[in-house]
Amino acid sequence: MSLTTAAHPAQPIRLYHFALSGHAHRVELFLSLLALPTEIVPVNVLKREQKTPSFLAMNPFGQVPVIQDGEVTLADSNAILTYLARRYDASGQWWPQDAVKAAEVQRWLSVAAGPLLQGAGNARIAVLFGRPMDPRALEIAGQLLWVMEPLLAQQRFLVAGDAPTLADIALYTYTSHAPEGGVSLQPYENVRRWLAEIEALPGFVGMQRSPEHKAA
Structure with missing residues (x-):
């Protein structure tokens, strides 16, 4: 997939999220700052929902956050931030070219x-x-x-x-x-x-x- 920037995803980006996770929040925050349509999918880590087979299929490390953006499934908050900046920030502000x-x-x-x-x-x-x-x-x-x-x-x-x-x-x-x-x-x-x-x-x-x- 090309990393050229696009104005908006074709459909809302799905964010697997736990409300008290700072890692999940930093992704939620950046999605909001970019004004990208987002679907929040709650994952109760206290009930170990991040260790279910369906979640581990998305992230074998069993951690939130995970995003699904069309055909792209990506875990790790810093990796997700980098992807979103490269994919959706045409200004280059968030990930400088310098x-x-x-x-x-x-x-x-x-x-x-x-x-x-x-x-x-x-x-x-x-x-x-x-x-x-x-x-x-x-x-x-x-x-x-x-x-x-x-x-x-x-x-x-x-x-x-x-x-x-x-x-x-x-x-x-x-x-x-x-x-x-x-x-x-x-x-x-x-x-x-x-x-x-x-x-x-x-x-x-x-x-x-x-x-x-x-x-x-």
Whole structure:
């Protein structure tokens, strides 16, 4: 299949989704920002619906999110973000053509899959679902926030420029919901300003707040 951009899919993109999954939310958010027609298919991971044979046929790793876009079935939130940007963003804003900026976006996607998940993401999962918390999760979360804070004091978004990129979408959700895992955002004025910038974008949709959510 060609990766040339198209204005809209021929039919709604089906998103297999769990309401409290930050990985699923980042895809839902990006679909909304692109104004793409979407059909949300709830998957209750607490009841292990992601481990059923029909779901494993779409994603053998048994994880949400998964999208179906016509003949394309694709798993992994960062892979899905990349696909949607390459397929449907004719402007090139979200995945820049500039080699340096594209590399910076890729670096932040790696951060989203690494320190963001290992820190704020895992702390939140432990609190929400009563799992043992990695003793380093809060430390990792703080280290990442202290990297983001001075960077965002110098520029509006994670990749320099006047418009957000996939880097911001990949980092937004678990950063915004870090307080659900006991990670306060109060010391990080510039991070909180950046979150507000994302939330002000046309088409923004938030993730469901858990009962454990506290003020940032």
